[in-house]
Amino acid sequence: xxxxxxxxxxxxxxxxxxxxxxxxxxxxxxxxxxxxxxxxxxxxxxxxxxxxxxxxxxxxxxxxxxxxxxxxxxxxxxxxxxxxxxxxxxxxxxxxxxxxxxxxxxxxxxxxxxxxxxxxxxxxxxxxxxxxxxxxxxxxxxxxxxxxxxxxxxxxxxxxxxxxxxxxxxxxxxxxxxxxxxxxxxxxxxxxxxxxxxxxxxxxxxxxxxxxxxxxxxxxxxxxxxxxxxxxxxxxxxxxxxxxxxxxxxxxxxxxxxxxxxxxxxxxxxxxxxxxxxxxxxxxxxxxxxxxxxxxxxxxxxxxxxxxxxxxxxxxxxxxxxxxxxxxxxxxxxxxxxxxxxxxxxxxxxxxxxxxxxxxxxxxxxxxxxxxxxxxxxxxxxxxxxxxxxxxxxxxxxxxxxxxxxxxxxxxxxxxxxxxxxxxxx
Numbered sequence: 001x002x003x004x005x006x007x008x009x010x011x012x013x014x015x016x017x018x019x020x021x022x023x024x025x026x027x028x029x030x031x032x033x034x035x036x037x038x039x040x041x042x043x044x045x046x047x048x049x050x051x052x053x054x055x056x057x058x059x060x061x062x063x064x065x066x067x068x069x070x071x072x073x074x075x076x077x078x079x080x081x082x083x084x085x086x087x088x089x090x091x092x093x094x095x096x097x098x099x100x101x102x103x104x105x106x107x108x109x110x111x112x113x114x115x116x117x118x119x120x121x122x123x124x125x126x127x128x129x130x131x132x133x134x135x136x137x138x139x140x141x142x143x144x145x146x147x148x149x150x151x152x153x154x155x156x157x158x159x160x161x162x163x164x165x166x167x168x169x170x171x172x173x174x175x176x177x178x179x180x181x182x183x184x185x186x187x188x189x190x191x192x193x194x195x196x197x198x199x200x201x202x203x204x205x206x207x208x209x210x211x212x213x214x215x216x217x218x219x220x221x222x223x224x225x226x227x228x229x230x231x232x233x234x235x236x237x238x239x240x241x242x243x244x245x246x247x248x249x250x251x252x253x254x255x256x257x258x259x260x261x262x263x264x265x266x267x268x269x270x271x272x273x274x275x276x277x278x279x280x281x282x283x284x285x286x287x288x289x290x291x292x293x294x295x296x297x298x299x300x301x302x303x304x305x306x307x308x309x310x311x312x313x314x315x316x317x318x319x320x321x322x323x324x325x326x327x328x329x330x331x332x333x334x335x336x337x338x339x340x341x342x343x344x345x346x347x348x349x350x351x352x353x354x355x356x357x358x359x360x361x362x363x364x365x366x367x368x369x370x371x372x373x374x375x376x377x378x379x380x381x382x383x384x385x386x387x388x389x390x391x392x393x394x395x396x397x398x399x400x401x402x403x404x405x406x407x408x409x410x411x412x413x414x415x416x417x418x419x420x421x422x423x424x425x426x
């Protein structure tokens with residue numbers, strides 16, 4: 001097929017946003033990197049995202065070679081994603097007008113509100129709509145209970161999207177089982193994982209982070225938004241029984257604003273109470289250009305969320321040749337191969353986490369073997385160019401002419417991660 005016209009819809013996750021703030025994380029990166037990889041392969045990609053700052057132009061060309069359209073829907077400032085539903089009607093009307101005026105071959109929506117807008121906007125135009133959930137409301141509610149702030153209509157809308165979309169692009173095998181419970185036929189699900197920039201994230205390069213002193217013989221690094229479900233509290237609890245080791249947590253607001261962040265304050269208080277405050281550094285938001293150096297500075301990278309739809313940080317660590325200790329949840333059971341590229345631990349279990357950290361830190365030979373295998377897996381399976389090729393095949397099957405019976409999607413690959421498939425869906 002010749003160059004495709006692709007509309008990406010990502011209502012709250014602007015691909016140009018700085019990562020680490022609340023509501024700015026893996027989805028932003030996924031949309032940015034997938035769009036850039038598709039553009040490199042000659043396709044015309046337009047990302048529709050909500051205008052959230054007054055100085056944003058309506059349209060601009062991103063450095064990655066794709067167009068970004070800032071949709072005027074709601075106030076031109078940050079609005080927490082859970083408060084966006086009242087503005088999605090205007091977002092949908094704008095999107096429908098643009099799709100009608102400049103018809104794409106496919107629409108690929110990301111997150112439930114984008115999926116609702118894409119299905120409604122594309123319904124009358126006959127444009128194939130593919131959807132990636134990134135996180136499912138039913139899973140979030142299961143783990144967060146009454147702390148879940150998702151709008152009440154989220155679960156019903158996610159079920160509707162699963163029935164109405166042309167195809168669902170899941171990011172891991174665990175998600176397929178959740179989607180089946182929502183009534184999504186497996187024949188309409190394709191598994192295409194998130195990716196990693198293996199040119200930016202690589203083992204060779206600087207290992208000393210400017211302004212970050214090495215105060216202990218070993219360093220463990222954790223990266224992510226400062227929200228309880230990322231498991232940083234459990235990581236600090238584990239550190240209390242891991243000697244001669246410092247913990248660096250990167251993410252959240254800029255360093256000068258950390259003092260006003262409630263979760264940062266909670267983590268600091270916990271470290272003080274456990275007597276490890278001198279071994280814990282909250283680094284705040286770290287520029288993407290510095291992230292490979294931070295990862296390479298670590299003996300281990302810990303990614304221990306309560307739940308995780310996919311998880312890009314473990315991939316970046318593996319690409320840098322750093323072993324990973326990961327919760328055995330969601331997409332982490334696909335990307336991190338237990339005993340081969342890292343070690344799995346139960347979620348929310350500081351004792352098991354501490355034991356895994358102690359064993360690996362005491363065994364440099366094992367860490368070296370895990371590091372080599374992790375880099376090999378990242379390059380062979382998770383480069384963004386490879387991911388773009390996989391998702392493009394799904395686009396092409398969904399965009400077949402209406403007068404032909406569309407090809408069914410290939411069955412999801414539900415092989416255990418330990419099989420280390422060289423090709424196919426992970």
